[in-house]
Amino acid sequence: MQTRCATAVACPNIAFVKYWGNRDDELRLPANGSISMNLAGLETRTSVAFDAALERDAFTLQGIPQTGEALARVSAHLDLLRARGDSAWKAKAASESNFPAGAGIASSAAGFAALTVAAAAALGLNLSARELSILARRGSGSASRSIPHGFVEWYAADRDEDSFAESIAPPDHWPLVDLIAVVDAGHKKVGSAEGNRLARTSPYQEARVMDAPRRLLLCRRAVIGRDFATLAMLIEEEARMMHQVMRTSTPPLDYLEDSTRDLMRSIPQWRAGGLPAAFTLDAGPNVHCICPENAAPEAERRLREQPGVRRILIGRPGPGARVVAVDGAGNGRAP
Numbered sequence: 001m002q003t004r005c006a007t008a009v010a011c012p013n014i015a016f017v018k019y020w021g022n023r024d025d026e027l028r029l030p031a032n033g034s035i036s037m038n039l040a041g042l043e044t045r046t047s048v049a050f051d052a053a054l055e056r057d058a059f060t061l062q063g064i065p066q067t068g069e070a071l072a073r074v075s076a077h078l079d080l081l082r083a084r085g086d087s088a089w090k091a092k093a094a095s096e097s098n099f100p101a102g103a104g105i106a107s108s109a110a111g112f113a114a115l116t117v118a119a120a121a122a123l124g125l126n127l128s129a130r131e132l133s134i135l136a137r138r139g140s141g142s143a144s145r146s147i148p149h150g151f152v153e154w155y156a157a158d159r160d161e162d163s164f165a166e167s168i169a170p171p172d173h174w175p176l177v178d179l180i181a182v183v184d185a186g187h188k189k190v191g192s193a194e195g196n197r198l199a200r201t202s203p204y205q206e207a208r209v210m211d212a213p214r215r216l217l218l219c220r221r222a223v224i225g226r227d228f229a230t231l232a233m234l235i236e237e238e239a240r241m242m243h244q245v246m247r248t249s250t251p252p253l254d255y256l257e258d259s260t261r262d263l264m265r266s267i268p269q270w271r272a273g274g275l276p277a278a279f280t281l282d283a284g285p286n287v288h289c290i291c292p293e294n295a296a297p298e299a300e301r302r303l304r305e306q307p308g309v310r311r312i313l314i315g316r317p318g319p320g321a322r323v324v325a326v327d328g329a330g331n332g333r334a335p
């Protein structure tokens, strides 16, 4: 039997400075750079088995076989890796996460990071972290940031080979906690890939992108210097700016729920009252409450008391994407 398989694990990440909108949709070259933290505790595990006998790719998500767009997107990503590995073998990919997909918890980031790393290992490709980040970016922009470990910056650039993510600090640099208040675990109406294409239709997008170098500098300094007060103001500003662009796109995108807005009011009030905590949002209604480890128990207690909060997921600065198993016979290359 000619098969070759590998399994990889990746964490999602939460952006402090947001990626929203591309300068090149096809290559997923972002309009601006971004900075994030990987989220240990949340995890996607993906296995890819290239098999000489398969006629087409197959993909299961949480054990459910996928068709249509979801399968096509995975298959297109596998094509990029097959091209790198000079292979024509089709593959079976299976992905499992311990958090809900498509609800503003960057499921595509962890998913495409794990898929990239597993497929590269299965094909026997010896790629650098930079090359893996570039490839992951093509599957989902934010996936580029789930390749390196800890606190990560993804660079905006005009060329494919220059837009990748790198670690700016390891996971143990700063014990922050992301308390993800799940207000709605349903699948979002407009996915972030589509939303990213609409960003340029908002008149606010240009201002957001032009001002990005200032925010990136502030954020980089706040992370390196463990300056929570600056980080708190910055991430809330980022979240408001991104959702302003979304709301003013054509067609407009409104991902927020009433409970999201309540939390966007409460968390800054908690901070004003002395509890170091700040919110940020992804392309969904769930609220990421970021706080230092020592404030997490109190922040979690308050979040649980908020109406509409159904569940709290917890992430801490996490590792990068990694291979956990490689096996099979053959080399995954076309005979």
Ligand code: PMV
Pocket (backbone or CB within 6 Å): 014, 015, 017, 018, 019, 020, 034, 106, 108, 109, 140, 141, 142, 143, 192, 193, 196, 281, 282, 283
């Ligand atoms: O890469 P995507 O399609 O998951 O885009 C997600 C973008 C945001 O999560 C909304 C922001 C970010 O930088 O992660």
